[in-house]
Amino acid sequence: MAADKEILRRLELRVKELEEENNSLSDQVEEMLLLNLINESFDEITDEGMLLTAVLEKISVLKDIPYCACFEFSETSYNCLAQYCSFYTKVPCLSVVSISGDLLKELNTQSIIRTNLKEKPGLLTFDSKSATFFPGEMLAITFQTRALNHGVFIFVCDGKPSGPLKNDLLPFYQIIRIVTDKWDRISLMKELKQLNKELEKRVEERTNLLKQSEEKYRQLFDMANDAIFLWEIDANGKVLGCKEMNDAVLKMTGYNKDDLQSLNLFSLLADTYTQKERKVFEKDFARQSGILKASFNTRIGIIPLELHFRRIKLNNKQMVLAIARDVSERQAYEKQIIEAKNKAVESEKLKSAFLANMSHEIRTPMNAIIGFSELLYQDETMPGEVKLYADIIFKNSLHLLNLINDIVDYSKIEAEQVTIWNEAINVNELISELSINMISILHQLSKSHIDVLTHTPLIDSEAVIINDKTRLRQVFTNLINNAIKFTQQGFIEIGYQYNQDYLEFYVRDSGIGIATENQKKVFERFVQVRDPETSSAGGTGLGLAICSNLVERMNGQLCLESSIGEGSTFWFKLPYNKTNES
Numbered sequence: 001m002a003a004d005k006e007i008l009r010r011l012e013l014r015v016k017e018l019e020e021e022n023n024s025l026s027d028q029v030e031e032m033l034l035l036n037l038i039n040e041s042f043d044e045i046t047d048e049g050m051l052l053t054a055v056l057e058k059i060s061v062l063k064d065i066p067y068c069a070c071f072e073f074s075e076t077s078y079n080c081l082a083q084y085c086s087f088y089t090k091v092p093c094l095s096v097v098s099i100s101g102d103l104l105k106e107l108n109t110q111s112i113i114r115t116n117l118k119e120k121p122g123l124l125t126f127d128s129k130s131a132t133f134f135p136g137e138m139l140a141i142t143f144q145t146r147a148l149n150h151g152v153f154i155f156v157c158d159g160k161p162s163g164p165l166k167n168d169l170l171p172f173y174q175i176i177r178i179v180t181d182k183w184d185r186i187s188l189m190k191e192l193k194q195l196n197k198e199l200e201k202r203v204e205e206r207t208n209l210l211k212q213s214e215e216k217y218r219q220l221f222d223m224a225n226d227a228i229f230l231w232e233i234d235a236n237g238k239v240l241g242c243k244e245m246n247d248a249v250l251k252m253t254g255y256n257k258d259d260l261q262s263l264n265l266f267s268l269l270a271d272t273y274t275q276k277e278r279k280v281f282e283k284d285f286a287r288q289s290g291i292l293k294a295s296f297n298t299r300i301g302i303i304p305l306e307l308h309f310r311r312i313k314l315n316n317k318q319m320v321l322a323i324a325r326d327v328s329e330r331q332a333y334e335k336q337i338i339e340a341k342n343k344a345v346e347s348e349k350l351k352s353a354f355l356a357n358m359s360h361e362i363r364t365p366m367n368a369i370i371g372f373s374e375l376l377y378q379d380e381t382m383p384g385e386v387k388l389y390a391d392i393i394f395k396n397s398l399h400l401l402n403l404i405n406d407i408v409d410y411s412k413i414e415a416e417q418v419t420i421w422n423e424a425i426n427v428n429e430l431i432s433e434l435s436i437n438m439i440s441i442l443h444q445l446s447k448s449h450i451d452v453l454t455h456t457p458l459i460d461s462e463a464v465i466i467n468d469k470t471r472l473r474q475v476f477t478n479l480i481n482n483a484i485k486f487t488q489q490g491f492i493e494i495g496y497q498y499n500q501d502y503l504e505f506y507v508r509d510s511g512i513g514i515a516t517e518n519q520k521k522v523f524e525r526f527v528q529v530r531d532p533e534t535s536s537a538g539g540t541g542l543g544l545a546i547c548s549n550l551v552e553r554m555n556g557q558l559c560l561e562s563s564i565g566e567g568s569t570f571w572f573k574l575p576y577n578k579t580n581e582s
């Protein structure tokens, strides 16, 4: 009997063991099922909120957990992302549970909290509508996703003694990992979609811009007056055919599109080109870019062209973009202009030569008039009236002669009939000679009170330059005459400054000076600065123009420094070489 009891007891124990094994097995099977379900389903879900709600519902149903929720939280606040309550349906977020400050603090320091809410009733508070629900075991597991730094899943069982939360936590972790993975994937997909959208928008914008600019260039291309070609070339640079052309090409050449597409550019060169010239053209055209002049055979005849070309890459093909302009009109025009210019130069020369010759012819009788009027004036036997007339004739003849001399000189310069003779000039001697002349003229003009100064820093043996003595004297004389004309008192100084390679000659006076705005003009021919004080000074307005031209021909340049009321300095540099000794 006792033995039977013992057997019965053992059998009962075994049955219990088997029952427990069976229970645990069915638990494991259930968890695996849940994991598989979560892993494989929800793939079509594209929203984090929907994913969470669906997962929470599945956990709640399969694991018999009445309250499952997911929050995002910080140290001081929380926000319900999704929740599922089997005791309420369609419960809006936050209306069921509130998280206490203590729990928030714990969530910020621990990644897993497992506690019995019966023992800590204030930790998580359910609202009054859930009065039928008695919270028991709570499991809170925090997590992170790409988009969310602090999140927590909270599972709460009811007050029944042994809930699923007592078992192994691994399945919860696995569920959370799978969910957060999916979550990450969804947020990535969302970001990708957004990026894709932006990209598509940008592509569309760019395409529109491209279309617009293509349209613009197409119009420019079609409307251009110049012929625009696009020639395709092979890897060796051989021109294959014309791939694109605008209307101007057809108009200019008289060819149609088909003709041109099969034509080689070089075969368009005019028949007049020799074999050698063709080779040169082909070689030039093989450059990266350039401008070529060429005559092309067209249906309309041979036309001269200016061809601008550049190599470009289009759709991975080597092309040459060429713009051709018909320059026949321009060439004819240029020819006309050159002919007209040559004619003008020729007639200018003829005119100047004529003037030079005429003036020369006039000078001979003028000299006779001057000579005889002077004789008459000096003849003591002549009555006073005759002497007066003779003096007037003499002075005016001199003035006329000066005028004629200036015109002759200027005409010679214009007609390029001035030759510069190089010879050794002792400039010290020249300046001394000029100063003596100046003193005599000043005396004649009752201007002896004006001081005559000279500056000749080189010793006589070194004061030698090679140049045209007559012309140098002419320039000096002219400048000195001007200085005398425009100076009433003070001084007139002539001389030079010495420098290694040149001598800087000058004529300085303390006369009326020339205003800045007139300083350039006075070198032009026939220019005289009108001044009431000097309007009677005479002259032709040619003197400085002649001087400036002569100095240029002597390899120098005539310059001026002056200010009104303070005087003027005319100066020019001429080459000097110290070895030039007389």
Ligand code: ADP
Residues within 6 Å of the ligand: 482, 483, 486, 509, 511, 512, 513, 514, 522, 527, 528, 529, 530, 538, 539, 540, 541, 542, 543, 544, 545, 568
């Ligand atoms: P012109 O035969 O009239 O003197 P120039 O060509 O020699 O012609 O001079 C042109 C003008 O330049 C003169 O009319 C005068 O107004 C001005 N000019 C030339 N030299 C001097 C000078 N030393 N001082 C002031 N004015 C001058």
